[in-house]
Amino acid sequence: MTDHELDADSPLTLPGFFDALADGDLLGGVCADCGQVLIPPRPACYECGSRAVDVESQPNTGHVHSYTEVHTAPPAFEGDAPYTVAVVELDSGGRLLGRVDAAYEDVAIDDPVELSVRAPTEEERAVALSYETEWPIHEFELR
Structure with a gap:
Protein backbone atom coordinates (compact mmCIF):
# COMPACT_ATOMS: atom_id res chain seq x y z
CA MET A 1 0.00 0.00 0.00
CA THR A 2 1.15 3.50 -0.77
CA ASP A 3 1.55 5.41 2.48
CA HIS A 4 -0.35 8.70 2.24
CA GLU A 5 -0.32 11.20 5.06
CA LEU A 6 -3.83 12.49 5.64
CA ASP A 7 -3.58 16.22 5.15
CA ALA A 8 -5.28 18.58 2.69
CA ASP A 9 -2.83 17.62 -0.07
CA SER A 10 -3.37 13.87 0.27
CA PRO A 11 -5.06 12.22 -2.72
CA LEU A 12 -7.24 10.47 -0.12
CA THR A 13 -9.02 13.78 0.59
CA LEU A 14 -11.36 15.79 -1.63
CA PRO A 15 -8.91 18.73 -1.96
CA GLY A 16 -6.17 16.31 -3.03
CA PHE A 17 -8.52 14.54 -5.43
CA PHE A 18 -9.59 17.82 -7.07
CA ASP A 19 -6.00 19.11 -7.25
CA ALA A 20 -5.06 15.99 -9.21
CA LEU A 21 -8.18 16.31 -11.37
CA ALA A 22 -7.26 19.93 -12.18
CA ASP A 23 -3.93 18.55 -13.45
CA GLY A 24 -5.79 16.05 -15.64
CA ASP A 25 -5.34 12.99 -13.42
CA LEU A 26 -8.49 11.19 -12.28
CA LEU A 27 -7.48 9.30 -9.14
CA GLY A 28 -9.19 6.38 -7.49
CA GLY A 29 -8.46 4.36 -4.41
CA VAL A 30 -8.09 0.65 -5.02
CA CYS A 31 -8.54 -1.64 -2.04
CA ALA A 32 -5.61 -4.05 -1.80
CA ASP A 33 -7.81 -6.55 0.06
CA CYS A 34 -11.01 -6.75 -2.02
CA GLY A 35 -10.21 -4.79 -5.22
CA GLN A 36 -13.02 -2.23 -4.79
CA VAL A 37 -12.35 1.00 -6.72
CA LEU A 38 -13.20 4.11 -4.69
CA ILE A 39 -13.77 7.37 -6.56
CA PRO A 40 -12.91 9.78 -5.14
CA PRO A 41 -10.27 7.92 -3.12
CA ARG A 42 -10.74 7.61 0.63
CA PRO A 43 -8.60 6.22 3.43
CA ALA A 44 -10.79 3.15 4.06
CA CYS A 45 -12.65 0.82 1.72
CA TYR A 46 -16.43 1.18 1.93
CA GLU A 47 -16.86 -2.41 0.73
CA CYS A 48 -14.75 -4.29 3.29
CA GLY A 49 -13.46 -1.62 5.70
CA SER A 50 -9.79 -2.23 4.92
CA ARG A 51 -7.34 0.64 5.26
CA ALA A 52 -5.04 -0.94 2.66
CA VAL A 53 -6.00 1.48 -0.09
CA ASP A 54 -3.65 2.32 -2.97
CA VAL A 55 -4.16 5.46 -5.05
CA GLU A 56 -4.07 4.84 -8.81
CA SER A 57 -4.89 6.83 -11.94
CA GLN A 58 -8.24 5.89 -13.44
CA PRO A 59 -9.44 5.87 -17.05
CA ASN A 60 -11.57 8.78 -18.21
Missing part, protein backbone atom coordinates in the same frame (compact mmCIF):
# COMPACT_ATOMS: atom_id res chain seq x y z
CA THR A 61 -13.85 6.50 -20.22
CA GLY A 62 -16.75 4.32 -19.16
CA HIS A 63 -20.45 3.79 -19.69
CA VAL A 64 -23.69 5.11 -18.24
CA HIS A 65 -24.79 2.90 -15.36
CA SER A 66 -27.82 4.99 -14.36
CA TYR A 67 -29.08 8.47 -15.20
CA THR A 68 -31.83 10.96 -14.53
CA GLU A 69 -32.98 14.41 -15.51
CA VAL A 70 -32.96 17.20 -12.94
CA HIS A 71 -36.01 19.44 -13.25
CA THR A 72 -36.00 21.08 -9.82
CA ALA A 73 -32.41 22.22 -9.44
CA PRO A 74 -30.87 23.89 -6.41
CA PRO A 75 -31.51 27.66 -6.55
CA ALA A 76 -28.02 28.43 -7.88
CA PHE A 77 -28.61 26.13 -10.88
CA GLU A 78 -32.30 26.78 -11.63
CA GLY A 79 -31.35 28.36 -14.94
CA ASP A 80 -29.59 25.17 -16.03
CA ALA A 81 -32.62 22.90 -15.52
CA PRO A 82 -33.51 20.54 -16.94
CA TYR A 83 -30.13 18.81 -17.12
CA THR A 84 -28.91 15.22 -17.16
CA VAL A 85 -26.81 13.58 -14.46
CA ALA A 86 -25.48 10.04 -14.51
CA VAL A 87 -23.66 7.47 -12.47
CA VAL A 88 -20.88 6.37 -14.80
CA GLU A 89 -19.05 3.11 -14.38
CA LEU A 90 -15.52 3.79 -15.53
CA ASP A 91 -13.61 1.16 -17.47
CA SER A 92 -11.76 0.35 -14.22
CA GLY A 93 -15.03 -0.55 -12.43
CA GLY A 94 -15.15 2.56 -10.24
CA ARG A 95 -18.25 4.73 -10.37
CA LEU A 96 -18.49 8.52 -10.52
CA LEU A 97 -21.52 10.80 -10.54
CA GLY A 98 -21.55 13.79 -12.87
CA ARG A 99 -23.45 15.85 -15.36
CA VAL A 100 -23.80 14.55 -18.88
CA ASP A 101 -23.36 17.05 -21.70
CA ALA A 102 -26.43 15.72 -23.54
CA ALA A 103 -30.18 15.98 -23.37
CA TYR A 104 -31.93 13.32 -21.28
CA GLU A 105 -33.68 11.82 -24.32
CA ASP A 106 -30.29 11.35 -26.03
CA VAL A 107 -28.82 9.24 -23.19
CA ALA A 108 -29.32 5.51 -22.54
CA ILE A 109 -28.00 2.88 -20.13
CA ASP A 110 -24.63 1.53 -21.32
CA ASP A 111 -23.91 4.55 -23.57
CA PRO A 112 -20.15 5.06 -23.78
CA VAL A 113 -18.96 8.34 -22.25
CA GLU A 114 -15.72 10.21 -21.70
CA LEU A 115 -14.89 12.47 -18.78
CA SER A 116 -13.91 16.05 -19.48
CA VAL A 117 -12.60 18.53 -16.94
CA ARG A 118 -12.78 22.30 -17.07
CA ALA A 119 -12.24 25.31 -14.85
CA PRO A 120 -15.35 26.54 -13.04
CA THR A 121 -17.22 29.51 -14.47
CA GLU A 122 -17.61 32.71 -12.44
CA GLU A 123 -21.21 31.67 -11.72
CA GLU A 124 -20.05 28.29 -10.41
CA ARG A 125 -17.37 29.93 -8.28
CA ALA A 126 -19.97 32.30 -6.81
CA VAL A 127 -22.06 29.41 -5.42
CA ALA A 128 -19.17 27.18 -4.35
CA LEU A 129 -18.03 26.87 -0.77
CA SER A 130 -14.95 28.99 -0.05
CA TYR A 131 -12.56 26.03 -0.29
CA GLU A 132 -14.18 24.73 -3.53
CA THR A 133 -13.88 27.83 -5.73
CA GLU A 134 -10.89 26.52 -7.68
CA TRP A 135 -11.96 22.89 -7.86
CA PRO A 136 -12.43 21.80 -11.47
CA ILE A 137 -15.80 20.83 -12.91
CA HIS A 138 -16.14 17.36 -14.38
CA GLU A 139 -18.73 16.40 -16.99
CA PHE A 140 -19.32 13.39 -19.18
CA GLU A 141 -19.66 13.58 -22.94
CA LEU A 142 -21.27 10.87 -25.08
CA ARG A 143 -18.75 9.10 -27.32
Whole structure:
Protein backbone atom coordinates (compact mmCIF):
# COMPACT_ATOMS: atom_id res chain seq x y z
CA MET A 1 0.00 0.00 0.00
CA THR A 2 1.15 3.50 -0.77
CA ASP A 3 1.55 5.41 2.48
CA HIS A 4 -0.35 8.70 2.24
CA GLU A 5 -0.32 11.20 5.06
CA LEU A 6 -3.83 12.49 5.64
CA ASP A 7 -3.58 16.22 5.15
CA ALA A 8 -5.28 18.58 2.69
CA ASP A 9 -2.83 17.62 -0.07
CA SER A 10 -3.37 13.87 0.27
CA PRO A 11 -5.06 12.22 -2.72
CA LEU A 12 -7.24 10.47 -0.12
CA THR A 13 -9.02 13.78 0.59
CA LEU A 14 -11.36 15.79 -1.63
CA PRO A 15 -8.91 18.73 -1.96
CA GLY A 16 -6.17 16.31 -3.03
CA PHE A 17 -8.52 14.54 -5.43
CA PHE A 18 -9.59 17.82 -7.07
CA ASP A 19 -6.00 19.11 -7.25
CA ALA A 20 -5.06 15.99 -9.21
CA LEU A 21 -8.18 16.31 -11.37
CA ALA A 22 -7.26 19.93 -12.18
CA ASP A 23 -3.93 18.55 -13.45
CA GLY A 24 -5.79 16.05 -15.64
CA ASP A 25 -5.34 12.99 -13.42
CA LEU A 26 -8.49 11.19 -12.28
CA LEU A 27 -7.48 9.30 -9.14
CA GLY A 28 -9.19 6.38 -7.49
CA GLY A 29 -8.46 4.36 -4.41
CA VAL A 30 -8.09 0.65 -5.02
CA CYS A 31 -8.54 -1.64 -2.04
CA ALA A 32 -5.61 -4.05 -1.80
CA ASP A 33 -7.81 -6.55 0.06
CA CYS A 34 -11.01 -6.75 -2.02
CA GLY A 35 -10.21 -4.79 -5.22
CA GLN A 36 -13.02 -2.23 -4.79
CA VAL A 37 -12.35 1.00 -6.72
CA LEU A 38 -13.20 4.11 -4.69
CA ILE A 39 -13.77 7.37 -6.56
CA PRO A 40 -12.91 9.78 -5.14
CA PRO A 41 -10.27 7.92 -3.12
CA ARG A 42 -10.74 7.61 0.63
CA PRO A 43 -8.60 6.22 3.43
CA ALA A 44 -10.79 3.15 4.06
CA CYS A 45 -12.65 0.82 1.72
CA TYR A 46 -16.43 1.18 1.93
CA GLU A 47 -16.86 -2.41 0.73
CA CYS A 48 -14.75 -4.29 3.29
CA GLY A 49 -13.46 -1.62 5.70
CA SER A 50 -9.79 -2.23 4.92
CA ARG A 51 -7.34 0.64 5.26
CA ALA A 52 -5.04 -0.94 2.66
CA VAL A 53 -6.00 1.48 -0.09
CA ASP A 54 -3.65 2.32 -2.97
CA VAL A 55 -4.16 5.46 -5.05
CA GLU A 56 -4.07 4.84 -8.81
CA SER A 57 -4.89 6.83 -11.94
CA GLN A 58 -8.24 5.89 -13.44
CA PRO A 59 -9.44 5.87 -17.05
CA ASN A 60 -11.57 8.78 -18.21
CA THR A 61 -13.85 6.50 -20.22
CA GLY A 62 -16.75 4.32 -19.16
CA HIS A 63 -20.45 3.79 -19.69
CA VAL A 64 -23.69 5.11 -18.24
CA HIS A 65 -24.79 2.90 -15.36
CA SER A 66 -27.82 4.99 -14.36
CA TYR A 67 -29.08 8.47 -15.20
CA THR A 68 -31.83 10.96 -14.53
CA GLU A 69 -32.98 14.41 -15.51
CA VAL A 70 -32.96 17.20 -12.94
CA HIS A 71 -36.01 19.44 -13.25
CA THR A 72 -36.00 21.08 -9.82
CA ALA A 73 -32.41 22.22 -9.44
CA PRO A 74 -30.87 23.89 -6.41
CA PRO A 75 -31.51 27.66 -6.55
CA ALA A 76 -28.02 28.43 -7.88
CA PHE A 77 -28.61 26.13 -10.88
CA GLU A 78 -32.30 26.78 -11.63
CA GLY A 79 -31.35 28.36 -14.94
CA ASP A 80 -29.59 25.17 -16.03
CA ALA A 81 -32.62 22.90 -15.52
CA PRO A 82 -33.51 20.54 -16.94
CA TYR A 83 -30.13 18.81 -17.12
CA THR A 84 -28.91 15.22 -17.16
CA VAL A 85 -26.81 13.58 -14.46
CA ALA A 86 -25.48 10.04 -14.51
CA VAL A 87 -23.66 7.47 -12.47
CA VAL A 88 -20.88 6.37 -14.80
CA GLU A 89 -19.05 3.11 -14.38
CA LEU A 90 -15.52 3.79 -15.53
CA ASP A 91 -13.61 1.16 -17.47
CA SER A 92 -11.76 0.35 -14.22
CA GLY A 93 -15.03 -0.55 -12.43
CA GLY A 94 -15.15 2.56 -10.24
CA ARG A 95 -18.25 4.73 -10.37
CA LEU A 96 -18.49 8.52 -10.52
CA LEU A 97 -21.52 10.80 -10.54
CA GLY A 98 -21.55 13.79 -12.87
CA ARG A 99 -23.45 15.85 -15.36
CA VAL A 100 -23.80 14.55 -18.88
CA ASP A 101 -23.36 17.05 -21.70
CA ALA A 102 -26.43 15.72 -23.54
CA ALA A 103 -30.18 15.98 -23.37
CA TYR A 104 -31.93 13.32 -21.28
CA GLU A 105 -33.68 11.82 -24.32
CA ASP A 106 -30.29 11.35 -26.03
CA VAL A 107 -28.82 9.24 -23.19
CA ALA A 108 -29.32 5.51 -22.54
CA ILE A 109 -28.00 2.88 -20.13
CA ASP A 110 -24.63 1.53 -21.32
CA ASP A 111 -23.91 4.55 -23.57
CA PRO A 112 -20.15 5.06 -23.78
CA VAL A 113 -18.96 8.34 -22.25
CA GLU A 114 -15.72 10.21 -21.70
CA LEU A 115 -14.89 12.47 -18.78
CA SER A 116 -13.91 16.05 -19.48
CA VAL A 117 -12.60 18.53 -16.94
CA ARG A 118 -12.78 22.30 -17.07
CA ALA A 119 -12.24 25.31 -14.85
CA PRO A 120 -15.35 26.54 -13.04
CA THR A 121 -17.22 29.51 -14.47
CA GLU A 122 -17.61 32.71 -12.44
CA GLU A 123 -21.21 31.67 -11.72
CA GLU A 124 -20.05 28.29 -10.41
CA ARG A 125 -17.37 29.93 -8.28
CA ALA A 126 -19.97 32.30 -6.81
CA VAL A 127 -22.06 29.41 -5.42
CA ALA A 128 -19.17 27.18 -4.35
CA LEU A 129 -18.03 26.87 -0.77
CA SER A 130 -14.95 28.99 -0.05
CA TYR A 131 -12.56 26.03 -0.29
CA GLU A 132 -14.18 24.73 -3.53
CA THR A 133 -13.88 27.83 -5.73
CA GLU A 134 -10.89 26.52 -7.68
CA TRP A 135 -11.96 22.89 -7.86
CA PRO A 136 -12.43 21.80 -11.47
CA ILE A 137 -15.80 20.83 -12.91
CA HIS A 138 -16.14 17.36 -14.38
CA GLU A 139 -18.73 16.40 -16.99
CA PHE A 140 -19.32 13.39 -19.18
CA GLU A 141 -19.66 13.58 -22.94
CA LEU A 142 -21.27 10.87 -25.08
CA ARG A 143 -18.75 9.10 -27.32
